Amino acid sequence: MTCVVFGVTGGIAAYKAVEVVRRLAERGLDVRVIMTEHATRLVGPDTFRAVSGNPVSVRLFDAPGPAMEHISLARAADLVVVAPATANILAKMAHGLADDLLSTTLLATRAPVLVAPAMNREMYRHPATQDNLRKLRERGVHVVGPESGALACGEEGEGRMAEPPAIVEAALHILGLRGDLSGHRVLVTAGGTREPLDPVRFIGNRSSGKMGHALAETARELGAEVVLVSGPTSLPAPPGVERVMVETAEEMRREVLSRFAGCSAVVMAAAVADFTPARKSEEKIKRGGREGLTVELVPTPDILGELCARRSPGQVLVGFAAETGDLLEKARKKLDDKGVDILVANDVSRPGFGFDSDLNQAVILFRDGREEELDVMPKRELALRIWKAVSGLLGSVGGQVPAQT
Ligand SMILES: Cc1cc2nc3c(=O)[nH]c(=O)nc-3n(C[C@H](O)[C@H](O)[C@H](O)COP(=O)(O)O)c2cc1C
Numbered sequence: 001m002t003c004v005v006f007g008v009t010g011g012i013a014a015y016k017a018v019e020v021v022r023r024l025a026e027r028g029l030d031v032r033v034i035m036t037e038h039a040t041r042l043v044g045p046d047t048f049r050a051v052s053g054n055p056v057s058v059r060l061f062d063a064p065g066p067a068m069e070h071i072s073l074a075r076a077a078d079l080v081v082v083a084p085a086t087a088n089i090l091a092k093m094a095h096g097l098a099d100d101l102l103s104t105t106l107l108a109t110r111a112p113v114l115v116a117p118a119m120n121r122e123m124y125r126h127p128a129t130q131d132n133l134r135k136l137r138e139r140g141v142h143v144v145g146p147e148s149g150a151l152a153c154g155e156e157g158e159g160r161m162a163e164p165p166a167i168v169e170a171a172l173h174i175l176g177l178r179g180d181l182s183g184h185r186v187l188v189t190a191g192g193t194r195e196p197l198d199p200v201r202f203i204g205n206r207s208s209g210k211m212g213h214a215l216a217e218t219a220r221e222l223g224a225e226v227v228l229v230s231g232p233t234s235l236p237a238p239p240g241v242e243r244v245m246v247e248t249a250e251e252m253r254r255e256v257l258s259r260f261a262g263c264s265a266v267v268m269a270a271a272v273a274d275f276t277p278a279r280k281s282e283e284k285i286k287r288g289g290r291e292g293l294t295v296e297l298v299p300t301p302d303i304l305g306e307l308c309a310r311r312s313p314g315q316v317l318v319g320f321a322a323e324t325g326d327l328l329e330k331a332r333k334k335l336d337d338k339g340v341d342i343l344v345a346n347d348v349s350r351p352g353f354g355f356d357s358d359l360n361q362a363v364i365l366f367r368d369g370r371e372e373e374l375d376v377m378p379k380r381e382l383a384l385r386i387w388k389a390v391s392g393l394l395g396s397v398g399g400q401v402p403a404q405t
Helices: 014-026 045-052 069-076 087-095 101-108 121-125 127-138 164-175 210-221 249-260 303-310 327-338 379-393
Strands: 003-008 030-035 079-085 113-117 147-150 156-160 185-190 225-230 242-245 265-268 275-277 297-299 316-323 342-347 363-366 371-373
Touching: 003 014, 003 045, 003 069, 003 101, 014 030, 014 045, 014 079, 014 164, 030 045, 030 069, 030 101, 069 101, 079 087, 079 101, 079 164, 087 101, 087 113, 087 127, 113 127, 113 164, 121 127, 121 156, 164 210, 185 210, 185 249, 210 225, 210 379, 225 249, 249 265, 249 303, 265 303, 265 379, 303 316, 303 327, 316 327, 316 379, 327 342, 327 363, 342 379, 363 379
Parallel strands: 003 030, 003 079, 079 113, 185 225, 185 265, 225 242, 265 316, 316 342
Antiparallel strands: 147 156, 275 297, 342 363, 363 371
């Protein structure tokens, strides 16, 4: 089993390291966390123990583990990651100091090392820190980030730790565990569309965009180049993903079709409106003593249908069916009618799952008749299951995947 020794130092971003460890463990890696004493002041070792599934080491002496744990961990590691990496640990690494378990392990290991620096921008800019990073780079240490943005100290600038998916991607890349989607370009749609009635009102739906964003984020982690076409959402764009924001079904159609060529797979997770007002009032519709208001609706374009009609051999198409009742029957019909390769069906009438939830329960239906009924799971996990299904079909759906443009 591939072993990642994961060092957590005393930076405020230590809480984000929990997510990195969780994701590495989720990928089947044996993650052994070493925390510095200062890091334990910011996040409890039990949190890392829970997400890694392994004991967490802190002390060099008087520790419950083996007497020479720094040596056993240094030898076991296929990769050592330090995230967040404080200015202090970078300085110690650069100068070969070994005064605690993490720095001693770092000096004793022959495994590749990846650091994710995180600190206040003045600390980052300081010539000492810059010098230390340069030394480490020259020595072959991999560095991910930092990024610019709002810092915990209230300042803006460079010094923010790279986001968890970027650290995971860098770690997997160093380990040679390129994802199943490596070399592929995929397109994902997310969120609901808004069909305008007048300049201030629209017909929308309850989609939050969480499923589509989870799909985009996980595709990126699996090595794909990802385009995400999203309806309005408050979710941030996943790191490393090109996100195109749209409002209406027609805008979504335009953006999706113009990017379709060269994509190995398209997953349409967006809740696209089926109908749109026949006319949009240029002025805000006034109550003005009216008895009522009748709105005429016309069908929106069938984006999935158009994709199916235009697909090149090898392109995998995935649709979603959010149904209320008779789930499997309706989903199988949609799969056949549209001609998609995979249909992910979920019953959105069940409280607690589906729209706006972090959880989902779905059945994955394949064109060849297979069905995979899944338990309730976080949307990220469902996204990974969907990409597994997609990667199983890539290159086998009527020929070769088209060359990327
Ligand atoms: C609340 C808090 C947040 C801190 N955040 C950072 C940080 O983001 N980056 C950093 O280099 N130091 C940060 N420090 C300072 C380090 O904790 C300090 O330099 C410490 O000696 C680092 O020890 P370690 O590298 O062994 O964990 C922070 C200190 C405190 C009290």
